[in-house]
Each structure stands twice: as structure tokens, then as C-alpha cells.
Amino acid sequence: LSNYADAEDVTQDVLLSVVRKLSEFRGKADLKTWLHRVTVNAALVHRRRAARRQTRTTSDYLEQLRPSTRSGRRSEPTPHEIAVRRETHQLIEAAITRLPEIYRDVFVLSDIEGMPNLEIGALLNLSLAAVKSRLHRGRSLMRLALAPYLEEVPADDLPRAKELAR
């Protein structure tokens, strides 16, 4: 959040979300955790709006993610690599904000906030099976949304699937 106007916008967004969603708060979860979740969602939506205001298009991002425009492996990321990473983050956040809310809530809590599935269930009043089902659906939708970019995204860790399939 870069400036005062941005901060002011997010404050308003969070307050609006709190007012709109207050009836969903069931008292089972800690109020602080619940507020944090509402705030994270509002901040994500805000970041997406800010990214939209920039003049770059999706094809520009894609072009930057192609291997031919990436430099080789180095220990320190170059300014270009840092910029690509930032733009990758924006792509992911944009995809998250486009997820239907029932999947986005679970995806954000699990994969961004690192909350255990049982706690997510308590927070959202869902069974463990429902949390897992929504999480799988959310990840699958994210996978579809980001499919054109996935192969080009630099990953620090080798996915386990690659090792297992060997």
C-alpha cells in the first residue's frame, strides 16, 4: 500500500466488508482472526484494483515470464528478476480475487494464511470434508486461471510430483 489515499481506500473497503459480513461472524472463531481474514480479502481486492490502473497488459506479463527473457540462475536476483517476481505476485493475486468467494475464503486462509483445515472449518462453520473439497476446487480453479503462465514461473523448490514420477 503505497500512499495515504491507498491506505484510506483500504480502510474504507475493510470497514464495508466488516459491516457486510458481520452477520456471518458466528462467534466460534476468534474475532481477531475473523477481522484479519476480512482485511486480507479487502487488501487483495485493493491490490488488484491498483494493478489494473497500471498500463501493462497481461500479454506484457506473459512476455516477461518467457525463459528467453529471463537471465540464467544466479545467487542474487537481478532487478529484472525482482520485477518479474513482483508481476507474478500480481498475476496470482488477480486470479485469487476472481475466485468465487466460497473457494477464495478457504484458499486464502489455507494457502496464504497457512491456517490448518480444522481451524478453517471452525472459522467458516464448515465440516472438514467441506473445507477440503472447497480447497481442492479453489486450487483447481487457480491452476486453470494461471495455466498459461505456470510453466514459465520460476519456482525455488522442485515440486514433489516431479520427483515422485521419476
Place this chain on the structure above:
Amino acid sequence: MTCHELRNLLVDFIADELSAWQYDRLERHLRSCPHCAKYVESYEQIVHLARNLPPLQLPDDVCQRLRLALTRMSAQRTS
């Protein structure tokens, strides 16, 4: 194991909550099914990318204004 069965195990696979038996079956399937191997690879990449997003920290002044506004809201609800 079918491709559909494998996909139903992915949430537990990512959470490291598969039994040894399930893990073996998943591993065997991945060795014989390039389509699922590719699928699981991109699925893991999504989780990895999401987990490595920079934290969404709100600046102190925003937190302070939120606290004030929420206190005001709460006072209005109770009055």
C-alpha cells in the same frame, strides 16, 4: 488408482496427511500417468506460489484508523 481417485487425495497429499499405503498408490499412479504427473506438478506450483506471496501487512496508520472506526461501530451497536 484412477485419475479421479488421485485428485481426491491431493489436499491430503499437500498437507502430508496421506497414509503410507495411500502415498505408495499415488506414487505408482504418478509413475504410470504423465497427465496426472503434470497435473500434480502444476497443483503444487499453485500452492507454492500462494504460500510465497509477500505478506499483506496493513500500515500502522490504517490499523489505528480501523481500530477507532470499529470501536465507534461497536459503541453504536450497544447503545
